[in-house]
Amino acid sequence: MQFIDLAAQQARIREKIDTRIAAVLDHGAYILGPEVDELEEKLAAFCGAKHAITCANGTDALQLALMALGVRTGDAVFVPSFTFAATAEVVPCMGATPVFVEVDPVSFNMDAGSLKRCITHAKEQGLTPKLVIPVDLFGLPADYDALTELAEAEGLKMIGDSAQGWGGTYRGRMTGTFGDLTTTSFFPAKPLGCYGDGGAMFTNDDDLAELLVSLRFHGKGDYKYNNVRIGMNSRLDTIQAAILLEKLAIYADELDARQRIADRYTDALQDVIDTPVVGNECRSIWAQYTLKTRDGQDREAIMERLKEAGIPSTVYYPMPLHMQKAYDRFPTDPEGLATSEAIAKQVFSLPMHPYLEPDAQEQVISALRDALG
The missing domain is CATH 3.90.1150.10 (Aspartate Aminotransferase, domain 1)
Structure with a gap:
């Protein structure tokens, strides 16, 4: 018995995937080809976000989000302790400090009462509270109303880490539409996974979307040899986008x-x-x-x-x-x-x-x- 049976899914859509991959091989645009644009449009439409910006993997999605929101040395970023390391891993990479928040014993998601204590504690440590990253653990959306109310009262930005939960719903809204940004992962074992690494970011903010498009491509400006900021190389392969399009169709x-x-x-x-x-x-x-x-x-x-x-x-x-x-x-x-x-x-x-x-x-x-x- 398989813990996760990717072969069964592949058998269902193999012919369509083969056709999609053949199209990529025919046109030869292997990085940020037309399938990437098509995927981004359909991802945004699926969850109701204004913008979807793909990238190379879910961890890069988190780091790009931190870059776009201006996280830097001296900032405190609040993350749950009971989750995968990627959520916290990106924070020291930006020079900031992760502060570990308790989770609810039933939902396993970030506890708002603990977040409030952690914000006070971070200030006492001389840190600047900057950002909170709730995680939609095991597929269940975090308690966004309670967390958003506290974040807004404290002037914090919010990134929803929906690597495990993209497509879930919370009080009539789908994950991908909460906070300043939402990130997700297309690691093969995810409910929506490609056949390699992939990730995406979602936002309703036009300026953030434009910034993320630049940051994922070496900080480019109006064309790729005009670098207007420090960025990184985190573009989605077109073949992975082609595969995800067929998986999204049955999602x-x-x-x-x-x-x-x-x-x-x-x-x-x-x-x-x-x-x-x-x-x-x-x-x-x-x-x-x-x-x-x-x-x-x-x-x-x-x-x-x-x-x-x-x-x-x-x-x-x-x-x-x-x-x-x-x-x-x-x-x-x-x-x-x-x-x-x-x-x-x-x-x-x-x-x-x-x-x-x-x-x-x-x-x-x-x-x-x-x-x-």
């Missing part, structure tokens, strides 16, 4: 399939283990279906039993960022990050993709219930 259908699979898991497992909770005004894209063990349940033993039954499972993320060597010197919530530390020892994820057949899913469910005794 809404795949999100519906992910929802059906998540519902089936939850209905079958909520009585024996803590299943994900999605508020009535939200829709997750289920990048991962992540469970949390209860008191007395041994995660490692459960996962070993699943392995013996031929069922793959994995842990996102076994160690919060503030405990890792690269980040353990940076400021944190002064009340500690006990929730991040606890859930890192409790969570594990089950197979999740749009092509998980009911019979296969029943095998997962049966094996897990057996493992739980």
